Amino acid sequence: MSEISINAFSGMNNVKRNENFFSAEGVAEPKIILNADVGITQSLIARDGQIKILALTKAHSLWSGLSCTLFVDNGTLYRFTPPTKVSVSALDDKGASFDYVEAEDKVYFSNQYCKGVFNPTTNTISDWGILPPSGPMLLTGSGSLPPGAYNVAMTSSNGDEISGTGPITSIELTETGGIQILNRPSGSEVWCTDANEFIFYRIGAASKIVSIPTVEPCPSLMCSPPPFLSNLCYAFGRIWGSSGKTVYYSQPFKFGWFRLSANRFEFDSEVTVIAKVPTGIFVGMKDKTRFLSGTEPEKMQQSDAGAGSVSGTLAYCNNLPEMGDILGSPEKGYVDVPVWRTTEGIVAGNASGRLFNLTKNKLVFGIPERGASLYRNLGGAIQFLTSAKVGTGGSGAGFFDADTIAALKSGAFDISSFKSNAIGSGVGMSETVSCELYRNGVLVP
Numbered sequence: 001m002s003e004i005s006i007n008a009f010s011g012m013n014n015v016k017r018n019e020n021f022f023s024a025e026g027v028a029e030p031k032i033i034l035n036a037d038v039g040i041t042q043s044l045i046a047r048d049g050q051i052k053i054l055a056l057t058k059a060h061s062l063w064s065g066l067s068c069t070l071f072v073d074n075g076t077l078y079r080f081t082p083p084t085k086v087s088v089s090a091l092d093d094k095g096a097s098f099d100y101v102e103a104e105d106k107v108y109f110s111n112q113y114c115k116g117v118f119n120p121t122t123n124t125i126s127d128w129g130i131l132p133p134s135g136p137m138l139l140t141g142s143g144s145l146p147p148g149a150y151n152v153a154m155t156s157s158n159g160d161e162i163s164g165t166g167p168i169t170s171i172e173l174t175e176t177g178g179i180q181i182l183n184r185p186s187g188s189e190v191w192c193t194d195a196n197e198f199i200f201y202r203i204g205a206a207s208k209i210v211s212i213p214t215v216e217p218c219p220s221l222m223c224s225p226p227p228f229l230s231n232l233c234y235a236f237g238r239i240w241g242s243s244g245k246t247v248y249y250s251q252p253f254k255f256g257w258f259r260l261s262a263n264r265f266e267f268d269s270e271v272t273v274i275a276k277v278p279t280g281i282f283v284g285m286k287d288k289t290r291f292l293s294g295t296e297p298e299k300m301q302q303s304d305a306g307a308g309s310v311s312g313t314l315a316y317c318n319n320l321p322e323m324g325d326i327l328g329s330p331e332k333g334y335v336d337v338p339v340w341r342t343t344e345g346i347v348a349g350n351a352s353g354r355l356f357n358l359t360k361n362k363l364v365f366g367i368p369e370r371g372a373s374l375y376r377n378l379g380g381a382i383q384f385l386t387s388a389k390v391g392t393g394g395s396g397a398g399f400f401d402a403d404t405i406a407a408l409k410s411g412a413f414d415i416s417s418f419k420s421n422a423i424g425s426g427v428g429m430s431e432t433v434s435c436e437l438y439r440n441g442v443l444v445p
Helices: 402-410
Strands: 022-024 036-038 044-046 059-064 069-073 076-081 084-090 099-103 106-110 115-119 124-126 138-145 148-155 169-173 177-181 189-193 200-204 230-235 238-243 246-249 264-266 271-277 280-285 289-293 301-306 315-317 337-342 345-349 355-357 371-378 381-388
Touching (some): 084 124, 099 230, 106 230, 138 169, 148 177, 230 271, 238 271, 315 371, 315 381, 337 371, 337 381
Antiparallel strands (some): 059 069, 069 076, 076 084, 099 106, 106 115, 115 124, 138 177, 148 169, 148 189, 189 200, 230 238, 238 246, 271 280, 280 289, 289 301, 315 337, 371 381
8 A cells, every 4th residue: 555644734835836745744624624724833734614603684894893793784883792783873875885993992883974982981982073064254343452364264073073174264454453254154163363374273262363372273274074984994093094086184193184285195006905014005906015114194205015916905914924134124013914805926025125935836825806804813823814705796716716716615625637538438447546645643534
């Protein structure tokens, strides 16, 4: 009896052209591995399979952070506290996937139809940012303001947070006097410049300006709530997100204040990924990925980083032993390393603005329009899991060979191709074989 000795597994490889089962002496490298993982000792470990926890109807947008786990089902946002779900709020999501980001103990979420802020402490959602009031309607009046041109704006408030300024209205005093605001909404505050100046100072909840205390400049000048955003990212004290070809970013630690006309980067095509590292951010598009080096947006420098990126596939991973030292000293410990799918495979981004292909010469994927990924530590095994829909317009299986596609879809190997079918053949032959499987010298029954 011939022996085939397998001492270890190095993972699957559907790229290699030859039929060699071994990558090294005693180290197996099958074309396909189903329903099993290669453990940290390079042995095969059977997967536990699936366990149904909740019965859902139209679930999507599952996300988990430090404070909570959220998902949407049939137009309602739920918080998942195993093994139950807690209804948070109805959403006008129109079935579109949400992006989430956790920042300063709250969770910000958005798709192209709906956005909001989830408070894990109170289990409630609120608006993301405050709409500013309309522009003030002004008349001259009595007061001690010297002659000159004045600019007036108003802000709204919901307690401790104020909105950006609404439209600015100008008025000119030809003699000493004051300014009346005819349409100040209840709860709003007034801001005004000094004569012939451009800095807005706080007047307060007043409908008449008789003097200007030049003490408190307006911190939210020209700010507004964000548009509907995708690819949300919290980096350098700001929330970043994209809409089409544009990346927007908030004011520092003021996540409802976006200066949409100034705080933005424009790219050549639709943005699909925004990933942070300690020294900058990666911005992926379908055909390429760019790196913006720096932590202050106005000083960031752009450079090419690599291939196009697949939307929805970003996950931040810890402890990547297969990376060795290639991540470099800025990320010692390999904490929160961004990993995602590109048109050339699964990559990890490092602080030098480079992408390292983790599946090169090992695994070929299709290029879907959108996917999903997660990172987990399963019994000490570090895993990055990724998936995408298989179908016509955005197939995740596009570059797989037929055998791999069939095995992954069915969860089993089709052994019919290994059987001899002599019907209609001029020559037929067959052979009967038997085998015994030993593990650690013990016969497996």
